[in-house]
Amino acid sequence: MNKLLKLSRVNLSYNTDNNLINVLQDVSFEVDYTETISIVGESGSGKTSLIMLIGGLEKASSGKIQFKEFEISNLKEDQISEIRRKNIGIVFQSYYLIPNYTALENVSLTLEINKMQNPEQKAKEILDRFGLDQRLNNLPSQLSGGEQQRVAIARSIAMKPQLILADEPTGNLDSENSHLISKILFDYVNEEKASLIIVTHDNNLANQTKRKIIIKDGRIG
Amino acid sequence: MVELDNLANFKLYFKYALRDLSRSYSKILSIIVTLFISLFILSSILTVEDSLETELNNNSRLLLGGDIEIDYNRVEGNLKLVNEVKEFSTVSQMVEFSTMISTINKDNNKSSFTRVKSVDENYPLYGKVIFEPEDALDKLNKINNTILVNENIFKNLNLELNDTVKVQDKEFKVVGFVKSVPDIGGAFVFGDFALTGKKTIDTLNLRTLGSFLNYEYKARFNKSLSILEGSQKVEQLFKNEKRATIMYPGNSAGGLRRIIDNFSQFLSLVSISAMLIAGIGIANTLLSFINQKNSSIAIQKAIGIFSGNIKIIYYIQLAILLIIISVFSYGLSFFLLPFVDKFISEGLGLSIKAEFSLINYIKIFLVGLLVIGIFSIPTVNSIDQIKASSLFRNIFQSLQFRYSKFSIILSIILLILLISLFSFGYSRPIYSLFYFASFFFCLMVFFFLSRLTILFLKKNNSNFGIPLKVAIKNITQSKSITPITVMSLGLGITLLLTLAFVGSNFKREIAKSIPELAPDYFFLGIQKDQKYQFQKIIYNFDQKSKIEVVPMVSAKLAKINGVDPNTYIDQTNDSHWVIGNDRRVSWSESIPKDNPLVEGEWWNLTKPNQLQISLDSKVAKDFGIKLGDTFTLNIYGREIEGKVINFRLVDYRDLSINFAMLLNPQFAQTIPHEYLSTVKFDKKDNFKEIDFLNQFPSISIIKISDYLSKVTDVLNKVFIAVVIISTITVIIGLVVISSAIIVQGKIKIFQNLVFKILGFSKKEIIFSSIIEFIINFTSIILFSTLFAVIASKYVIENIFQLQWQFDFALFICVSLGAGLVTLLLIILTNLKYLSPKAYPLIRNE
Incomplete structure (x- = not known):
């Protein structure tokens, strides 16, 4: 069976003040289509670095990362952007909405740059589904943390990506909002038969995934 | 791959650019203000220059006084040939000469050196003579020995209608005064003039060599004849007449055209200096703007927008701004014309009107585009430094100007284009090139001066009091505004000081040194048989002359x-x-x-x-x-x-x-x-012009002091225009500094909050700002003065060939004035950061 994602002996290291810091060492694993994975580990273990590499936001120092048929470790920045734009949705702990764009504009931006028809209408439908129909024209600063994260998820799934990368999506939220956000994410994965890789400290959230990857000192344990 | 290769993509990015701009324009207000001021100055100069050129071209026949002019200079023309010209045209014959006009029968008789035009009934062939009273011009050829003097002579000699004046040894009746004549040129542009009838030459018996005689025959071709045909016929008739020079409308007011061209070239150079200083501010504000958008850009990158396309969005924003501001400044420059027209119509009798010129607009837009291009390329390129991965770490590095090989080459090409536009569009490109070379040399020196100051203070920051330490820290910190302050204020003050030194030296030489060296009077038209008697009479007035x-x-x-x-x-x-x-x-x-x-x-x-x-x-x-x-x-x-x-x-x-x-x-x-x-003269008062003229009526007298005061009057007006424009460059420099302080706002607020928590008083914070300013301003004023001294000394001694002197009072006035205004602005801009609220900062809001 074809794999959605395949990491082979991936290493990531930084050079600071002539010291080599090995962030990730010999990381190898595969992700199937529709699979949900949680990555857990202590702070500084390399969880976030790992999903940055998967999302093509950082370049691995060595090793191979294959996403579908693309060997992304060999691609240029714009080519990776193109793949990410159509196939990967990213959810951040700090939401990261464009501050001077309304909720609707933040979501329709993704659809517009992918040349979708009626981007605003589609963005509105998604936000309606997430219970934000009354907040469409609000700026991020006028939304609560939970609302902002819902808009951020709406933005990340607007293009129906095959893979969702979520970095501590509930890290800044209370338990009620955390529950709502995890429900939205898993509902999407189930409905659209997508895959989810989630970095979390939240055991409840991690337990909802099919597989758990534990990472320690940059190595998969 | 989705590239910006079709209209749909462009529309999309245009939409984002417009959205960003409409929501963030307040953050780039200083770009808008500096770009507007500098483009407005340039627009005003081009609009006035173009309107004057159009006026001169449209009225070239008026200015020449005919379709063609046959100029015989000092000798009477070949009347046989002139009569042949009359067969296919109307000819106006006139003679211009210089002479003295003096009053008689007044308590205090006065005289004036005047250019007289004796005209026939056909004058003027084109345009109108503006005069009072209504029938005065007709009287010239109907009544013998009548004269129309210009308004200036009428006032200066305290004349009244029907007064009698003496022209050489003949008496003439003043039948009115002239406000303007259409055929201005030569002495008629600035000097005093008068009109008389055609018989004047015979009356005065002006067949002698003196008096700077000029015989002119102006023709207006019959309607059946085209200008070209008429000109060819005249050329054919006069081809063997070596004494005659044929003048065409295109040659009219050549001196005036040259003055306009030179003056507008100079003002354009000053305005481009303002634009380049504005460019420094644009680069700084734009970098700050992009820094503020750091996370938004990272988000755009994270959702898959290419770095190149994000840059295109920013370039589109700048282009939109440029289009709006250039249209606005060009349009607004038209409102300046009525004021300029009032000034010009009083002096030259020209009437300028606003006329849209697409070429001028394109030039203004192009200059703005080039300046924005030069300064925004390394700034917008800083977008490449933003990484989407920052979103995971929540850490955003401050952006720096990014110079790639390509961007450096592109900036140099744009700069060469800008310099070429301002150099080769004028008649003396070498002066412009020299100006640009000096400008960029000064810019480099000021930049290195700022780095040197920072380096020096970094190494010598030990045993000082707290305010001085804070001031030094402000100057030496990585986000210091010192380089921008030193460059923009340094260039502005250098320009202002240079022009002020040139102006003061020029005026001092005209008012004092030249009169001391120069003779008191010129005497023109002394005939061979008058030479001995002339010297004798002069010695009679003053033995020691x-x-x-x-x-x-x-x-x-x-x-x-x-x-x-x-x-x-x-x-x-x-x-x-x-x-x-x-x-x-x-x-x-x-x-x-x-x-x-x-x-x-x-x-x-x-x-x-x-x-x-x-x-x-x-x-x-x-x-x-x-x-x-x-x-x-x-x-x-x-x-x-x-x-x-x-x-x-x-x-x-x-x-x-x-x-x-x-x-x-x-x-x-x-x-x-x-x-x-x-x-x-040893004793100038001993010489009595009227007594002299009674004995030598045919000799003309030019009083040097009269001419020097006329030159001073013109120069004063010119220097007012020049100083206003150079002051605007300083103002642009101040806006740039002010925006640089605002850009620092967040750091300032945080710094001042820490000071507040530590118990630092407002007074001490203000005091440290003043020390910071004094350190920067001292180095600025030292180098500005050095450059201004070198430049003004070169201009005064080599171009005007006058003596240069350092004007200490002027130096103090300009430097203190500029210093105080800058200090005030810095304190005012800093005031709003003086009382930061602790709560939002501590909560990281």
């Missing part, structure tokens, strides 16, 4: 080595005046004491029958003349060939008798001539 009398003859330099110099020497040549028209030449037995010989031998006495010429060495250099070259001089219609045998260093600044060309006396004294004299 110094008199210099030299022979003088009019000659036109017709050919250089057999070729008409007008065919290859254009008006941009500094010495063009030597070949433009008839020039006065003289002769001398010995080398004039203030005209030292620099090359060649004085007269060769073995060849008394051959014309030998001594030439001004500057003219020789400008024309590329070598010793032994042949000049053909046209003297009273006769062409005589002579050889250039030596070059003299002629110093015109003492306003004494100086000639570009001197002839060998053995040959020249056979030519009919008159004398020119200068007199410097």
Whole structure:
């Protein structure tokens, strides 16, 4: 069976003040289509670095990362952007909405740059589904943390990506909002038969995934 | 891959750009303000220049006074040929001459050196003479010995209608005054003038060599004849008439066109300085703007927008801004025209109107585009430094200007284009190139000065008090505004000080030094038989007066080595005046004491029958003349060939008798001539003009002080315009500094909050700002003064050939004024950061 994602002996290291810091060492694993994975580990273990590499936001120092048929470790920045734009949705702990764009504009931006028809209408439908129909024209600063994260998820799934990368999506939220956000994410994965890789400290959230990857000192344990 | 290769993509990015701009314009207000001010100055200069050019072109026939002019200079024209011209046109004959007009029967009689135009009934062929009262112009040719003086003479001589004035030895009745004539040019542009009837020449018996006579025949072709046909007919008729020069409408007001071109070239250079200073601010504000958008850009990158396309969004924003601001500033410059028109119509009788010029707009837009391009390329390129991965770490690094090989080459190409646009669009590109070279040299020096200051203070920051330590820390921190302050204020103050020094030196020389050196009076038109009597009378007025009398003859330099110099020497040549028209030449037995010989031998006495010429060495250099070259001089219609045998260093600044060309006396004294004299009185008050004119009515007197005061008047107006524009460059510099402080706002608030928590008082914070300013301003003023001294000394001593002096009072005024305004602005801009609220900062909001 074809794999959605395949990491082979991936290493990531930084050079600071002539010291080599090995962030990730010999990381190898595969992700199937529709699979949900949680990555857990202590702070500084390399969880976030790992999903940055998967999302093509950082370049691995060595090793191979294959996403579908693309060997992304060999691609240029714009080519990776193109793949990410159509196939990967990213959810951040700090939401990261464009501050001077309304909720609707933040979501329709993704659809517009992918040349979708009626981007605003589609963005509105998604936000309606997430219970934000009354907040469409609000700026991020006028939304609560939970609302902002819902808009951020709406933005990340607007293009129906095959893979969702979520970095501590509930890290800044209370338990009620955390529950709502995890429900939205898993509902999407189930409905659209997508895959989810989630970095979390939240055991409840991690337990909802099919597989758990534990990472320690940059190595998969 | 989705590239920006179709209209749909462009529309999308245009939409984002417009959205960003409409929501963030307040953050880039300083870009808008500086770009607007600098483009408005440029627009105003181009609009006024273009309107003047259009006015001159539209009225070229008015300015010439006909479709064609046949100029005979000092001799009466060939009337047979002129009558033939009358067969296909209307001809207006006129004679211009210079003379004295003096009042009689007044308690305090006065006189004035005047250019008189004696006109016939057909005058003017085009346009209107504006005069009062209504029938005054008709009276000139109906009633003998009547005169219309210009408004200035009318006021200065306290004239009233029907007063009698003396013109040479004849009495004329003042029948009115003239406000303006359509055919301005030569002395009629700035000097005093009068109109008389056609019989005046006979009445005054002005057949002598003096009085700077000029016979002109102007023709307006019959309607059945096109201008081209008429011109060809005239050329055919006069092709063998060597004494006549044919002038066309395109030649009209050449001097005025040259002045406008030179002045607008200078002002354009000052305005481009303002634009370049604005460019520094644009780069800084734009970098801050992109820094503020750091996370938004990272998000855009995270969702898959290419870095290149994000940059395109920012370039589109700048382009939108530029289009709006350039249209607005160009449109607004039209409102300036009524004020300029009022000034010009009073002085020149021209009436300028606003007229849209697409070429001018494109030029303004292009200049803005080039400046924005040069300064925004490394700024917008900083977007490449933003990484989407920052979103995971929540850490955003401050962006820096990003120079790639490509961006450096592109910026240099744009800069060359900008310099070319301002250099080769004018008649003297070398001056512009020199100006740009100096500008960029100063910019580099100020930049290195700021780095040097930072380096020095970093190494010497130990045993000082707290306010000084804080000030030094502000200067040396990585986000310091020191480089921007030093560069923008340094360039602005250098420009202002240079122009102020040039202005003050020029005015001082005109008001004091030149009158001390120069003679008090010039006496023109002294005939051979009057020479002895003239000297005697002058000594009667003042025994100790110094008199210099030299022979003088009019000659036109017709050919250089057999070729008409007008065919290859254009008006941009500094010495063009030597070949433009008839020039006065003289002769001398010995080398004039203030005209030292620099090359060649004085007269060769073995060849008394051959014309030998001594030439001004500057003219020789400008024309590329070598010793032994042949000049053909046209003297009273006769062409005589002579050889250039030596070059003299002629110093015109003492306003004494100086000639570009001197002839060998053995040959020249056979030519009919008159004398020119200068007199410097020991006691000027002893000389009575009216008494002198009673004895020598045909001699004209030019009082040097009158002319110097006229020059001062014109210069004052010119310097007001120049100082206003150079002050605007300082204002732009201040806006740039102010925006740089605002850009620092967040750091300032945080810093001041920490100070507040530590118990630092507001007074101490303000005091540290003042110390910071004093440190920066001291280095700025030192270098600005140095550059201003070098530049103004060069201009005064080499271009104007006057004496330069350091004006300490002016230096104090300009530097203190600029310093206080800057300090005030810095304190005012900093005030709002002085009382930060602790709560939002502590909560990281």
